[in-house]
Amino acid sequence: MRDLPKVELHLHLEGAAPPSFVRGLAAEKKEDLSGIFSESGAYAYDGFVDFLRVYEAATSVIRTPEDYGRLVTTVLEELASQGVIYAETFVSPDFFGGGDLAAWREYLAAMEEASARAETRDGIILKGIVTPIRHFGPERAKAPAICAAETAGEWIVGLGMGGNEAVGKPGDFAWAFDCAREAGLRLTCHAGEFGGPESVRAAIEDLGVERIGHGVRAIEDLALVDDLAERGIVLEVCPGSNVALGLYPDWRAHPIEKLREREVKVTISTDDPPFFHTTMTHEYERLADAFGWDVADFAALNRVAAEAAFCDAGTRDKILKRLEAADV
Known part of the structure; x- marks a missing residue:
């Protein structure tokens, strides 16, 4: 694994x-x-x-551009050791630079440089998704969205939203998501984790996202599940995180298998791995134990993830070729 x-x-x-x-x-x-x-x-x-x-x-x-460059290097070394060949990471200008565009460019340059070194060294590719923090409110979400729009391109490929789902409604943040969409960025949003299935529906209808972060509580509304499958909305599922935070009592109770059976496009991620004592390898091993999934299942899930990635077509082709080579 x-x-x-x-x-x-x-x-x-x-x-x-x-x-x-x-x-x-x-x-x-x-x-x-x-x-x-x-x-x-x-x-x-x-x-x-x-x-x-x-x-x-x-x-x-973690304050300075140098700190963030060191962090990217540390994280990518760990990901590469787990067999990760491509990753997208949420980055929050709220945490560095305070949403100031000039400061953000300095941090971004440090992260891009560290990413490029890791790609040369280990072959791992990293892209960034700018993430306003939901519980900071919709007005504060505008500055990160502008940072994302002004630096959209090779490394910044999307906009998402994290934070406490109990604060506000997805539609409150429509300005930030519209700003990013107009800049050509792809869109995702945390929903259906601590918010119920209605939060998933609202993120799709009010923000126009093509992926949902977590989204697992959609299983509580089978009409929504079927809608996800029909629309091809991709769920960024983090089983270890969900179990660690008490959404489900154990891995066998997690709905990822049921979602997959109903033809929802699901992917596997770690969310905040050291907080949840997990790695990508650990996620795969536990899912294999819980649901009997084998290498072919995980290869299929990785193809779904590669197709759902926010990267450019050339990068996607590169990822898919590496996945295909491993299948041979």
Whole structure:
């Protein structure tokens, strides 16, 4: 499973920072973040809202363009060790540069340079999806959307939205998504995680997205499930995250198999892997144990992910050829 070529579409850059990386930065900056770690050194939180608190605390020490370049290097080394050949990562100008376009360009350059080095070294390709933070509100979402629109191109390929689904409605953020769409960016949105199936429908109808981050609670509305299948909407499913945060009691109870059986396009990702004690290899192994999936199943899922990727056609062809070569 580790050596199987993998495509990951739902990965938060800051959420992929290993605890050791964050502790190292905190030590360099002489800041005390001991309250967000367990005795074993792992991230420690209680429930989703506390997870957001710990996440933002960890992110607070990742400040400079150099920090973000180092983070990209660290994350891509880990992904490459798990067989990932292509990944898309959520990046939030709110966390660096405060939505200022000039500052954002500096951070973006550092991330692009680190990505290019990793591609040369390990063959892994990374693209970025700019992500306003939902619980910061729709007005604050405008600056990240402008940053995305002004730097759309080779590396920035989409706009998404993360954060607390209990805050506001998807339609409140229509300006940000329209701005990104007009710039030619592809669109995704977190929904159907802690929000019910109605949040998935609203993201599709009010924001016009072609992918949904998580989306698993669509299973509670089979008419919606059939609509997802008919429209070809792709779900960026993160089973380990869903189990860790208590959406489902265990892997066998996760609805990814039922969604797939009803011909919904599903993909597999890790979300915030060190927070949930997971890797792409671990996700594959647990899904194989839970549902009896084999290498052919995962190869098919990776083809779905490659087709759903927001990259340009040339990059997609490159990914598909590497997947096909592994199937031979």
